Amino acid sequence: MIKISVIIPYFRNFFFFKKAIKSALEQTYKNFEIIIIYDDPKKKELHLLKKFVNSNKKIKLLINKKNIGAGLSRNKGIRLSKGKYLAFIDIDDIWNKEKLSKQIDFMERKKINISHTSYIIIDEKNKKLSIRRAKKELDYKSLLNSCDIGLSTVILTKKLFDQYKFSNNKTKEDYSLWLKISKKQTIYGLNKNLTKWRKTKNSLSSKLIQKFIDGYLIYYKQEKFSVCYSIYRTVILSIYYLRKKYL
DSSP states (O other): OOOEEEEEEEOSOHHHHHHHHHHHHTOSOOOEEEEEEEOOTTOTTHHHHHHHHHHOTTEEEEEOSSOOOHHHHHHHHHHTOOOSEEEEOOTTOEEOTTHHHHHHHHHHHHTOSEEEEEEEEEOTTOOEEEEEOOOSEEOHHHHHHOOOOOGGGOEEEGGGGGTOOOOOOSSOHHHHHHHHHHTTSOEEEEEEEEEEEEOOHIIIIITHHHHHHHHHHIIIIISOOOHHHHHHHHHHHHHHHHHHHTO
């Protein structure tokens, strides 16, 4: 059975984290490791996480000396991972029990390096709000308009990280990576609801300005677009983002 490394950056959200880690540990697919990268220098909840690590041999805990953000924390975990495949779950989210088994089977059958799935959007009380359907194929052009990939739905081969890494952006570090990958290969979608993505108050409002800034920087610095075209692309991206968030 192929080994999967599950990468989880952590920063102060123990209440929802318990649900996320439980959903990862209860997978029907059993050959996996979990790498948690603790990214809070104040270490307020570190003692709580250590209980999980001490009670399960599948979990490894890395502790950052300073806050480096989700993207760089994932890169750190990936460097120490041992799986052929990498899977990601954010601490607000929940996996279906068959998430890994169904998605790995899909990828092995199609012989592909990266995939994502459909997902259900829930609120803080686990109430279903809507569904995001994974498109069968995504390329660079389609991703420029809208990031239709839920990070917690993605599985990819570790060998991709010989070429690509998550950026150090405060937000949209995943979108930056998908754009880089999509220039070279198609990102395939599995239309099965295998993840629940949690819409929280924090995810709705406090990061909107930062998302706008980071979107612009991706287009201007990473994609080398002109100032005017970068602003245009950022506006388009923001419109699609707001449509999805407030449906």
